[in-house]
Amino acid sequence: MRGWVSPRLAALGVLAALIVLLPLTFPSAYYYRVAALVFIFGLAAVGLNLLMGYAGQVSLGHAGFLGIGGYAVAIGPTHLGVPGWASLLGGAVISGLVAIIVGRPILRLKGHYLAVATLGFGLLIAIVLTNEAGWTGGPDGMSVPRLQIHDWRIRSSEAWYAISGATFVLGAMLAYNLIDSPTGRAIRALHDSEIASGVLGVDVARAKLVIFVISAIYASVAGSYLALLNGHITPDIAGFLRSIELAAMVVLGGMGSVIGALVGAAILVVLPQTLTWLHDYEHMVLGLILMGFMIFLRQGIVPSLVEALAGRRP
């Protein structure tokens, strides 16, 4: 086997097989829903990981794009009569355009300045979504019409499990291909040294912008799926804590690891579900776990595991 199947392709194959087989162990529809959430947040995290893990650019405002995608599938069919699937694509296009417009000035900044600029951008989106109540329903949010393709109204958790699982595999495949493309090489060079890659002829500003736009589109699609799965949306989708959650998924799973993004998403989606028995203590435990992972598994879960396994081999 080894030699003609790349490890990445193998990882995707195993993932696809898992997605098909996993439902055999699911006792109820609730499990399909949680798994669908894992794939949806995993998709957004893969996109953000391209930006943070590969290009080395921090974003603390990516939930803003989640919000654009989510509200696109809510507002499109309700106020504009655009079918759901077209709204989803429209949301992705709008997110991409917004990313181009804000990306140009924002990505010139570095380090903490970039962090605060992206943070401000995300907050601005959340504030607009909260205040334009005529369109968005304000802080209480609005209901999202079910996605309809021909006569098929997609509403069951099982269907969303299949759709989000397939989209995640597709997204992961695209990410792998992107990383190995000339653009991807240029982007990875940025992570190591912007100056060195600039000297070597990489158009630094363009490479950063491309990756920012791609990661925005990933987040937008994830946001649309999230809204369609829940059937309801509130401005919380674009809030500061969501942005932090996305960034935490990337760092937790491992920067620069596509599978890591899924692992990070799985932990941060499943953990709160299993902690509900703690009631009031839920946030304390969540905060402690986040701190613990960051302190003791600094590189993230997947890279640490890979290192441990590789270390054992002769």
Add this chain to the structure above:
Amino acid sequence: MAEFLQFFFSGLTVGAVYALVALGFTLIYNASDVINFAQGEFVMLGGMSTVFLAVAGVPLPLAALLAVIATIVVGLLLYHLGIRPAREASAVALIMITIGASIFLRGAAQVLFDKRFHSLPHLFGSEPIRIGGAAILPQSFVVLAGAAVVVVLLWQFVDRTLLGKAVLATAANRLAARLVGIDTRRIVALSFAVSAAIGAIAGVLITPITLTSYDVGTLLALKGFAAAMLGGIGSTLGAVVGGLVLGMLEAFSAGYLSSKYKDAVAFLVILGMLFAMPHGLLGRGRIERV
């Protein structure tokens, strides 16, 4: 004119609190390069602890003092249990640790205290003072005076004491500071303690006006962070100026434009600021060496 004065004073009051939060950010950042997102939780802890101690029958001045001390302990614990074990971690990982700490502290406050809004009695009553047609709460002056005292004391500490000089040296160059025998780890711990104290004092001062609850910290941290960036991160004077400017901007845009979008205006200005003057009002540009 009366309207203008009204907005001016409310901006100044809120701005003083932002300035104190920004000052806390700056102290920790200068000593350790850590952006402490739990800074807002220090403000919350100061306010909430005072409220609950006062309810338990502790006289108000003593309650405030105990609250500040408790917050200092929390700040030191944050450094020793959260930041110190993670040294050499990436900047993003450190930010995540402080955010984890802030989620933890918010959760703890929710369990230890409650989820309701609380207030404290005004120090000199709540009868507004009339100045040029504007009605100003006496507590506003208490906030301004308190903030001024904190800034002056900090200034004196850094300027006049040996320990203060060690703080300056650590901020300027950590390796050089260590080489001349300064225990930089103690300095970083000290900066967490002082930041916590400043945050707690801000919380005690502002609670009579804006009320407090377990979750006021997040927005305060964001605004304080923005203020620090506005002034130029790392600059102490910049933090104070940035805080006051941000408070004014908010008050005037809420008054003359739209109160719904007052938070948005603040962040828009900061974005514009970052694009036009990326190093803030008073920050020094860093020259990159290849």
